[in-house]
Amino acid sequence: MKAVRIHGYHQQPVVDDIPEPKISGPLDVIVKIGGAGVCRTDLHIIEGQWEQAMNPALPYVLGHENAGWIQEIGSAVTNVAVGDTVILHPTPTCGLCHACRAGDDMHCENNSFPGLSHDGGMAEYLLTSARCCVKLDPSTQPKDVAALADAGITAYHAVRKALPLLYPGTSAVVIGAGGLGHIGIQCVAALTAADLIVVDRNPDALKLAEQLGAAHTVVADGNHVAAVQELTKGGAHVVFDFVAEQGAENEGWAMTRRAGSYYVIGYGGELHIPTLDVIGTERNVIGNIVGTYNDLAELMVLAQAGKVTLHTRTYPLAQAPEALADLDAGRVRGRAILVP
Numbered sequence: 001m002k003a004v005r006i007h008g009y010h011q012q013p014v015v016d017d018i019p020e021p022k023i024s025g026p027l028d029v030i031v032k033i034g035g036a037g038v039c040r041t042d043l044h045i046i047e048g049q050w051e052q053a054m055n056p057a058l059p060y061v062l063g064h065e066n067a068g069w070i071q072e073i074g075s076a077v078t079n080v081a082v083g084d085t086v087i088l089h090p091t092p093t094c095g096l097c098h099a100c101r102a103g104d105d106m107h108c109e110n111n112s113f114p115g116l117s118h119d120g121g122m123a124e125y126l127l128t129s130a131r132c133c134v135k136l137d138p139s140t141q142p143k144d145v146a147a148l149a150d151a152g153i154t155a156y157h158a159v160r161k162a163l164p165l166l167y168p169g170t171s172a173v174v175i176g177a178g179g180l181g182h183i184g185i186q187c188v189a190a191l192t193a194a195d196l197i198v199v200d201r202n203p204d205a206l207k208l209a210e211q212l213g214a215a216h217t218v219v220a221d222g223n224h225v226a227a228v229q230e231l232t233k234g235g236a237h238v239v240f241d242f243v244a245e246q247g248a249e250n251e252g253w254a255m256t257r258r259a260g261s262y263y264v265i266g267y268g269g270e271l272h273i274p275t276l277d278v279i280g281t282e283r284n285v286i287g288n289i290v291g292t293y294n295d296l297a298e299l300m301v302l303a304q305a306g307k308v309t310l311h312t313r314t315y316p317l318a319q320a321p322e323a324l325a326d327l328d329a330g331r332v333r334g335r336a337i338l339v340p
């Protein structure tokens with residue numbers, strides 16, 4: 001089969017011909033890929049940023065945002081059948097450890113991460129686990145939803161955790177209305193009555209934010225922290241930071257009101273916060289990594305109801321190097337999706 005493999009860091013991935021994966025465990029499933037999202041994390045993988053954390057054996061197949069159709073199932077699989085349309089939680093988990101029993105998939109003691117730790121879904125077929133499969137309406141086109149498997153779930157997870165804090169009368173700020181942020185905006189709009197303020201450098205992204213449910217938009221032009229302070233009368237109850245680098249992280253903290261919570265979703269920057277400020281204002285910093293299986297299942301309910309939609313651009317699988325180059329150069333509007 002055709003597959004997009006990384007052979008070395010700081011090199012373009014190559015479209016190779018490799019053997020199809022085979023079922024070995026009773027809960028294994030093989031999915032015929034219908035769409036594989038191209039993510040900024042793939043660029044970071046090529047740059048070598050994930051080498052230490054994941055230590056994958058090279059070459060291996062990229063792709064951690066996958067959806068498709070069940071091609072083959074292991075002997076103990078009961079939740080999906082051959083032919084089912086599925087979107088895949090990114091991490092196969094054991095189901096038996098403390099985190100798994102609490103539904104906290106990302107902290108499973110025995111999880112793996114196809115596309116980061118071993119062969120992923122930028123290929124014709126992917127080997128994963130029955131535990132990853134969220135069954136979809138058969139009319140769903142995998143290429144339309146694939147990016148919800150990582151970008152979408154990550155945005156949803158943060159908003160879902162913040163729901164008890166976002167009762168009527170509260171305010172929420174979304175920093176960054178790009179790939180993840182535009183999904184976060186739709187989740188806040190669909191799930192809460194909070195007054196939603198979106199901050200971005202790009203006026204076009206803010207126009208889209210208004211269409212997706214932002215009550216107010218603020219251009220990040222240097223006066224944006226003061227503008228948010230004024231709109232929220234002293235800071236937002238919850239700030240969702242989808243940028244969290246190049247200074248946005250300390251601005252996001254400054255936009256958070258007393259006893260409020262600052263949710264870190266983007267990454268790359270560093271927070272510098274005096275501990276006196278933490279105790280004096282009782283503000284919280286909340287980390288977020290991908291999401292749970294149930295987060296993905298809930299997000300797909302919103303997606304199938306038309307309450308969360310993705311802007312996508314498709315490329316044939318063989319054009320993966322072009323898709324990665326377009327993403328790197330900022331030429332992709334919405335999300336790039338590879339279709340085998």
Ligand SMILES: [Zn+2]
Nearest residue numbers: 039041150151
């Ligand atoms: Zn991703």
Ligand SMILES: [Zn+2]
Nearest residue numbers: 094097100108
């Ligand atoms: Zn586990």
